[in-house]
Structure formats: structure tokens, C-alpha cells
Amino acid sequence: MKQKHKITVADMEMNILSDGSAEEVEAIVNKVDRRIREICLRSPRISKNEAILLCALEFCSERDTAVKDRSHTDEEFERLKEENSRLADTTVRIEARLKAQKEKYEAELAAQKEKYESAAAVQKEKFEGRVQIMKEKYEARLSALKTKLDELKKGGAAAGRQLRMEIAAESAGVEDKKEEADQTSPEKTESEDAGRPAAQADDSKKETRGRGKNKVGSMFDLLTFNDV
Structure with a gap:
């Protein structure tokens, strides 16, 4: 509701009606x-009426400028x-692509890991199986040796001769296999004609060393990692 206000502007008193409060009217x-x-x-030469008109013109100009600035601000706001x-x-599309790439790489990584x-x-199981087989063979051979040693202790000289014969037979079998492998090798065939005397001397040395070899140890020559 409009209220009546008595104001003084440029030493001129007047009554006005306004919806604003007394404080708002007084500030204006x-x-x-x-x-x-x-x-x-x-401008000291102008009259009060002219000054009032100039004041009104300035306020109108400022208002128009403010309206234009507000319009420009609104347009900039809409653009932004x-x-x-x-x-x-x-941003949403990029995040979706990143998520898809992450899932893809995680799936590939999991597949490679698996x-x-x-x-x-598989390799562990394979090697464990081979080690177990070797262990069983060594244990069986050791058990056989212990059994033969026990028989040797109980049987006396006859059992000792029998055991030595068996060991000698096994050693001879090993030596025969080695000689056959040496004879069939290309290096052996090429060097037979050129250095037969030297080879015979080497064979005699090998036989001499073979006689002094531990008979029990020669039994283990048959069991290698390749036999498993």
C-alpha cells in the first residue's frame, strides 16, 4: 500500500506517494x-531546474546502461x-570410456595371471613327480644294497663272492654301453684312423682307473636324471 511522504529536493518541498518505506524513500x-x-x-551558471533535468538525464542514461549490461550478463550466463x-x-563419456578400458585391462591381466x-x-607338478620318481629309485637301490650287505654279513665268503660278481657284471654292462656310445659317435669315427695308438693308450688308462673305481658307486651310474 502506498504511503504519503514529505520530501525536500534541491531546497524544494513536495509530497509523494510510494510503496517503499520511509528509510528507502529518504535514501533515494x-x-x-x-x-x-x-x-x-x-556548472554554476545553470539554474536549479536545468540541474534537475540534467540529473534526470544522467539517471536515465545510467539505467539504460545497467539494463544493457544486465542483458549482456544474462547472455553470457546462458552461454556459460x-x-x-x-x-x-x-566428462560422462570420457569416464565411461575409461571405465570400459579399465575393465578390459583388468580382464586381460586376470587371464594372463591365470x-x-x-x-x-603344471611345471611344478611335473618336476615334483620326477623328483619323487628319482627318490623312489634311489631308495629302492639303497634298500637293495642294504639287503645285499646284510646277506654278505650273514653268508660269509660265498655271499661276498656272489655280491662281487654281481657288481662286476653291472660295472661291465655300464662300460660296454659307454664303449658302444663312443664307437658310434662321429668324433670317434673320424679320429680312429688318425690316432688309433693314442686312443689305445687312453683306453688302457681308463681300464686301469676303472679297476680302482668304487664298485658300489658304479651301480649308481645307471640312474641319472634322464632315466626318469
Whole structure:
């Protein structure tokens, strides 16, 4: 509801009606009065009425400028709002692509890990099996040797001769296999014609060393890692 206010502007009193409060009306009146006095100080030759007109013109010009600035600000705000919306959409698409790439790489990594673990498990099982076989063979051979030693202790000289004959037979079999392998090798065939006397001398040395070899140790020559 409009209220009546008594104001004084440029030493002129008047009554006005306004929806604003007394404080708001007084602030506006003081602003207008101060602007009129500034115009009068800048141009002492003009009258108060002319100063009032100039004040009104200045306020209208400032209002139009403010309206234009507000319009420009609103347009800039809308432009920035649209740009922000586009950037938000782009961010969503990039995040989706990154998520898809992450899932893809994680799946590939899991597949590679599973593959390597499976291969490692197979190799481990394979080598453990071979080691177990070798262990069983060595244990069986040791058990056989212990049995023969026990028989030797119980049987006396006859059992000792029998054991030595068996060991000698096994050693001879090993030597025969080695000689056959040497004879069939290309290096052996090429060097037979050129260095037969030297080879015979080497064979005699090998036989001499073979006689002094531990008979029990020669039994283990038959069991190597390749036999498993």
C-alpha cells in the first residue's frame, strides 16, 4: 500500500506517494539531492531546474546502461551454462570410456595371471613327480644294497663272492654301453684312423682307473636324471 511522504529536493518541498518505506524513500531523496548539488557545483551558471533535468538525464542514461549490461550478463550466463552442460556430457563419456578400458585391462591381466599360474602349477607338478620318481629309485637301490650287505654279513665268503660278481657284471654292462656310445659317435669315427695308438693308450688308462673305481658307486651310474 502506498504511503504519503514529505520530501525536500534541491531546497524544494513536495509530497509523494510510494510503496517503499520511509528509510528507502529518504535514501533515494538524498541520492537525487546530492547529484543535483554536484551538477550545480560543476556548472554554476545553470539554474536549479536545468540541474534537475540534467540529473534526470544522467539517471536515465545510467539505467539504460545497467539494463544493457544486465542483458549482456544474462547472455553470457546462458552461454556459460550451455558450455558447462557440454563439458559435463563430455566428462560422462570420457569416464565411461575409461571405465570400459579399465575393465578390459583388468580382464586381460586376470587371464594372463591365470595362464601363468596354470603353467607354473603344471611345471611344478611335473618336476615334483620326477623328483619323487628319482627318490623312489634311489631308495629302492639303497634298500637293495642294504639287503645285499646284510646277506654278505650273514653268508660269509660265498655271499661276498656272489655280491662281487654281481657288481662286476653291472660295472661291465655300464662300460660296454659307454664303449658302444663312443664307437658310434662321429668324433670317434673320424679320429680312429688318425690316432688309433693314442686312443689305445687312453683306453688302457681308463681300464686301469676303472679297476680302482668304487664298485658300489658304479651301480649308481645307471640312474641319472634322464632315466626318469
